[in-house]
Amino acid sequence: MASAQRDYYDILAVPRTATGDEIKKAYRRLARQYHPDLHSGPKKAQMEQKFKELNEAHEVLGDPETRKKYDRYGHRWQEGEAYERARQQAGSGAGADMGPEFAFGGEQDFGDIFETIFGRGSRTGSGSAFRGFTTPGEDLETGVELTLREVLTGVSRRIRLAEKVPCQACGGTGDQRGRPCTTCGGTGGQTEHRTIEVKIPAGVQDGTRVRVAGKGATGRNGGKRGDLYLRVHIKPDRVFRREGADLHVTLPVWSWEAALGAEVLAPTLADPVRVKVPPGSRADSKLRLKGKGLPTAAGGRGDLFYTLQIVMPTSLTDEDRKLYEQLGRARHPDPRADLLLQAGHS
Ligand SMILES: [Zn+2]
Incomplete structure (x- = not known):
């Protein structure tokens, strides 16, 4: 029956106002998706049907x-x-x-x-x-x-x-x-x-x-x-990366802020907030602000995550240099010890 036939625009998933180009693009995209050669088992027959329908729709609307x-x-x-x-x-x-x-x-x-x-x-x-x-x-x-x-x-x-x-x-x-x-x-x-x-x-x-x-x-x-x-x-955002309802932000901190701990101003979708960077924070560690992400379909809110990026001043002042030299003279274990060991250089 003709009346049971699906609307060609629905089949191509384009609005009735679509341009010829949009129709062509939609057709190519769906053809790649439905192509029977790409499917097997019970799905194949279903895709064959869809593919046929799609071609018919394109023949007329194209x-x-x-x-x-x-x-x-x-x-x-x-x-x-x-x-x-x-x-x-x-x-x-x-x-x-x-x-x-x-x-x-x-x-x-x-x-x-x-x-x-x-x-x-x-x-x-x-x-x-x-x-x-x-x-x-x-x-x-x-x-x-x-x-x-x-x-x-x-x-x-x-x-x-x-x-x-x-x-x-x-x-x-x-x-x-x-x-x-x-x-x-x-x-x-x-x-x-x-x-x-x-x-x-x-x-x-x-x-x-x-x-x-x-x-x-x-x-x-x-x-x-x-x-x-x-x-x-x-739309993609310049600051906030979206993962489902969670948001991710890269948060730069000075090496001494990461080492000693600090309270820093950080962006949210609403007003900026002060977040605590705990002492001894490592690069790439994450701080979580619960419920400051996007609303979820279930009515809750996702979280906002700050990924710490440890940064250095672009140029050292004389005082910076003295302090780093002081740090360098203090005794620390070799941070590459594990790496060398794993590489077989014991
Ligand atoms: Zn008329």
Whole structure:
């Protein structure tokens, strides 16, 4: 059944507003993922099916001409095309000077052809732009980029959406009294832009889709609006490295701060905090600030880790030099003793 068929845009996981290039890229990415040669066992058959579906979707959406037809007629675009041809033939029979009367009569005939092709039982057909069908609107999908701070606090975003809607002048038929509609050039559709404000809650996870109910494409003939999905991408941060809900920061400390211990000012996603560097800290050791990471899906908070980086002054003052020389003269075990031993140099 045509109505059970998955939407080609869903198969390619692209929004209906995707460019030809985005479609091509999505196809290549998924083709690599689904390719049956890469799978075995029970998964192979499943992937074969997906691969077939993917190719079919790409064949139609990859070609701007067939894509236009698909956008207009849905999965029955080929039948829609037959209807179009029949309509054009009916029109050409009257010649160029088709009078308004004939045009009007013609329009009625087209209605008949339309009914014949689509049948009365196909009202559930998805994606059809024809009048008379109550069809829920498509779901729309778009990406949003968030900073770590926006993930922490939640944020309000204005999002501009482009939506294919039926042409108002011709009701989506592309036809005005037997001639191509002048408003939409006979395509039956027009692009409508709208800007909506969306509240993104705190704690969204990278790579997830946030559903905004009822903000998708307009339904046809009283059908309800689809949903809008926001694909969340968390922007990399210059200071905080994200690992799940945990954050990692490299924290430079002077060698004497590491040796003697110190209280230093360290960054967090909110205000900076004073953290205690314990005496005798080694390079690469970690300090943990519990609950100062990102919100988790479960409602908690991740941790913030500081990895100590022991740094030296770029140039030594005379006093520095004296103190280091003093250190050098004191007796210490050889820090390379273990290394030499492990290398067999006993
Ligand atoms: Zn139109």
